[in-house]
Structures are given as structure tokens and as C-alpha cells.
Amino acid sequence: MKSMEEIEEEQIIKKLCRAVTFAKSSIVCPSCFMKIAQVVKTCPRCQFSGAVAIQRYPFPAPMMVRFMDDKDIFDSRARQAISNRLTQLEERFPQVRICFCALELPEHVDLREFGYWLFNASPVEDSVEAGKRPWTILLLLDHVLGRVSVTSGYAIEPFVRDDQWVNCLRIDREYFFKRDYREAGLRFIAGAEKILREGANRAELKMSGQMKRKKRMRSRKEKKA
Amino acid sequence: MKAVIVFFTSLCLVFSQEERLPSALRSKPDGHIYDPSGWLLDERRTEIEETLGKAERQWSVRLFAVVLERNPAGGAEAYARMLGRSWGGEGVWGVIIHVPGIEGTPWCVAERGSMVKWASKESFDEAVKAAMDRTRREPAERLRLKVACKELTDELGFLGLKEERIEKKFGEAGNEGVEKAMDQHSNRRVLFVGVPLILLIGVVGFFVLRRKLRNRKKPFLFPETEHRVRFQGPWSGGGNAVLRFTRKVGKDSSRRG
Numbered sequence: 485m486k487s488m489e490e491i492e493e494e495q496i497i498k499k500l501c502r503a504v505t506f507a508k509s510s511i512v513c514p515s516c517f518m519k520i521a522q523v524v525k526t527c528p529r530c531q532f533s534g535a536v537a538i539q540r541y542p543f544p545a546p547m548m549v550r551f552m553d554d555k556d557i558f559d560s561r562a563r564q565a566i567s568n569r570l571t572q573l574e575e576r577f578p579q580v581r582i583c584f585c586a587l588e589l590p591e592h593v594d595l596r597e598f599g600y601w602l603f604n605a606s607p608v609e610d611s612v613e614a615g616k617r618p619w620t621i622l623l624l625l626d627h628v629l630g631r632v633s634v635t636s637g638y639a640i641e642p643f644v645r646d647d648q649w650v651n652c653l654r655i656d657r658e659y660f661f662k663r664d665y666r667e668a669g670l671r672f673i674a675g676a677e678k679i680l681r682e683g684a685n686r687a688e689l690k691m692s693g694q695m696k697r698k699k700r701m702r703s704r705k706e707k708k709a
Numbered sequence: 710m711k712a713v714i715v716f717f718t719s720l721c722l723v724f725s726q727e728e729r730l731p732s733a734l735r736s737k738p739d740g741h742i743y744d745p746s747g748w749l750l751d752e753r754r755t756e757i758e759e760t761l762g763k764a765e766r767q768w769s770v771r772l773f774a775v776v777l778e779r780n781p782a783g784g785a786e787a788y789a790r791m792l793g794r795s796w797g798g799e800g801v802w803g804v805i806i807h808v809p810g811i812e813g814t815p816w817c818v819a820e821r822g823s824m825v826k827w828a829s830k831e832s833f834d835e836a837v838k839a840a841m842d843r844t845r846r847e848p849a850e851r852l853r854l855k856v857a858c859k860e861l862t863d864e865l866g867f868l869g870l871k872e873e874r875i876e877k878k879f880g881e882a883g884n885e886g887v888e889k890a891m892d893q894h895s896n897r898r899v900l901f902v903g904v905p906l907i908l909l910i911g912v913v914g915f916f917v918l919r920r921k922l923r924n925r926k927k928p929f930l931f932p933e934t935e936h937r938v939r940f941q942g943p944w945s946g947g948g949n950a951v952l953r954f955t956r957k958v959g960k961d962s963s964r965r966g
Contacts, residue, residue: 513940514940525940525941534941534943537942576926576929577931578930579930579931580931595951599948600945600948608944620944630955631955639934642937643931646950653951654952657954661954687932691932
């Protein structure tokens, strides 16, 4: 049985965990892709910000749902299979949500920048969505030009790295290229599960390490007292 | 002088009463019966020959029936032993001496050669004694020799049969049997050690696997963290993960896949 103190301590840790405790990826400007050492409101090089993004894409963003796909790039069979797999993933990681967006963009529009805009501009109508949005992983697919990108929310960001997503996409490249979006989607989910599991293990280790350190500190203080 | 003559005469008389080793006896008879006087009836002779022949054929026991007119000098048993060693060789042999009209007849001596690993000496002697005891119970003197041969054949035959079975069980298999037994023993040892070890590994493996599976299925909650809010984005700061999967270039220079 955990004592009250321990339970409280766990909760405190959960509340106070800083993203940098887990985060490994550096901050990158979604427009000019410059690496930035700390959080900024606008990119120091290209002055990119949320406001700039809204100016660049002056149209309403769609609702963030599992499939944002007007042209049925993901057919019903693919949607069914992917949905089933996502249900499994959500059982293991109940906080996490993966959304698929298939669209056609002009060549000059970068998928990462568009992803940033879509992620932030998509309406949040209720608290459920507000709770889910930071834990969302968005797969953006430009099926015409053959591009695919991943954008993750602030909450999930500390536990995953961009290079992991790139590797995951690279493994699925063959299926994207063959336009086998069912298989590509399923494989992407499998890769995402692996990445999340790694992140979860890392987080668990860090948490237990922190707990031990705190206990040690407390026992030292008690001894001194 | 008179006394000396009387002594020698009496000595001659005594010797004349007893059977001496005739020279013909030194060579083995054709069959299993030595009966120079023809005391045995043909019918009985055939029966005894058959019985003794069977003992030799089946169990390599050489039995001889000897009919003497007089008791041999030095005793029937000593005489029988002498005959048996001469005729029987190194194997198992037996000589039954019958002197018609003399009490206690027939006498029997049976021995086994040093090379024969046939039962124990005690059980062998007991078998011979039992055969002769039963023979002496036969009231008709004429039949006693036949009965003796039959009983002795049966007793030694039984011992032979027993030995044969033992041979079959352990001897014939020989080294093969020993190797088999050792193999079985080592197999058993492997079973005794291997099976519990495999079971133990299996059980441990099962629990480890179950724990892993449980952990896999167990929902995991990531800890809440402070959001690194940047570029005025309320939900995401964007990412740097992108991949191009188009390889084909169209006629109009488009890169449509």
C-alpha cells in the first residue's frame, strides 16, 4: 500500500514534470526550419508565428477528426482497418489520438508549415477536444505530390522525436509510393506504437528515478534533522 | 607261512568279490548306457537312452547309466566319479551306477566342470540328492535305474532350463544388454534432470511472457508536462518530420506518382 505521502508525491511529479525532462527533439521553426534553443513567440529568422500562418492560409481549417479526407483517398476498407488498429492503440495509450489528413497542396506550400497551421487552426469546440488536442499526432498526406509529414501536439511532443517519425515514414515509404494507403496507415500506426512504447519506457524510468531521488533527499533531511 | 598264504587267499577272495576297473570301461560307451551283462530289457534300455539323450541334446548334460554285476572296489560313488570325469569331460555330467540285488542301489554322482557357471554348487547338489531320494522310493528294483535316470534328467534339466532363461535374460544380450541398461540409466538421468529443468524454464518463461503481455496490454498514461508553447500556436509548435515518396516525373514535369 502506498502511503498518502507517496501518492501526493506522484501527483506532484506528474504536475511538475517539465517537458525538457523528457524532450529530446530540438525546437524547429515550421517555416524556415531553423533550430531554436528556446521557446519563442516568433521565429527570430523568418518572423514566423501563428498569426503569420493564419494570414498565409486564410480559410477555415477542418475539424480535427480521425480521417480528414474529402476525396476518399483512404477508402472504406482502409478506414475500417486503420480504425480497428487505432482502437487497439488507444487502449494501450488512452491519452493519444492519431489523425489522418489527406489533401492536395501546391508545391510551394511546405507540409510541416501547413501541418502547424492545421493543428492550431482546427476548431476546438469543447473541453474533450481541448483535452485531446495536445495529445494528437497528425499525419498529413499530400497524395498528389507524394509527401507525408507528422505533427504532434505539445503534450505528446516530449516523448517522441522527429527523427523517429522520419524513420517510421521511411519504412512505410514503399506503401505510400504504391498508393496502398491502407497498409501504409496500418504500418504507420504500428511504428507509432513502437515510438510511444519507447517514450513510455523512458518516461517510466525517469519517473522512478525522480521518485528515488526525492526519497533519498527526504531521508537525508530526516537524518540531519 | 601258512598265515601268509591264508592272508593272500582271503585278499584275492575279497578282490574277486569287487568289480575292478575293466579296461573296456576307460573308453566311453556309444550311447549313454553301459550294461555289459545285458541286465536291462531292450524296451527299458531304449527308454533310458532316450531320456539321457534328451538331457545331452537339450542342456548338454551328459548322463550315463552303468549296470554292474558287482559292487566296485572302493565304493560305487568313487567309481562313478572316476567314470564321470573320464567320460563327462569339462561340462555337466552324471553317472548312475546300478548293481542289481544290492541294497541302496542305484548310486549317483553328478558334477559340473569348473568352467560351467551353472547354478550354485548347493542347488546343484540338492537337485541330485532330491532326484536320488525320489528314486529310492520306487519299490520295484528293476524300475529304479529308469526312475533314477528320469529324475536326474528332470532335475538337471530344470536347472538347465533355469540357466537358459537367465542366459536369455542377461547372458545372451551380453554387453549389448549392459550397454542398453547403461543407456537406459543415462536416459533416465537425463529425464530426471532434463524434464524438471525444462519445466522450470517453461514456467519461468510463461510468467515472464505473461508479465510482458500484461504490461503491453496495460494502459499507459504519460505524465503531464509543461507545454513548450511557441510561435503562438496553442496546441502544437509544428514538427520537422517530412518525407517525399514520389519518384516519377511526369511529361509536364509534375511529380505525380
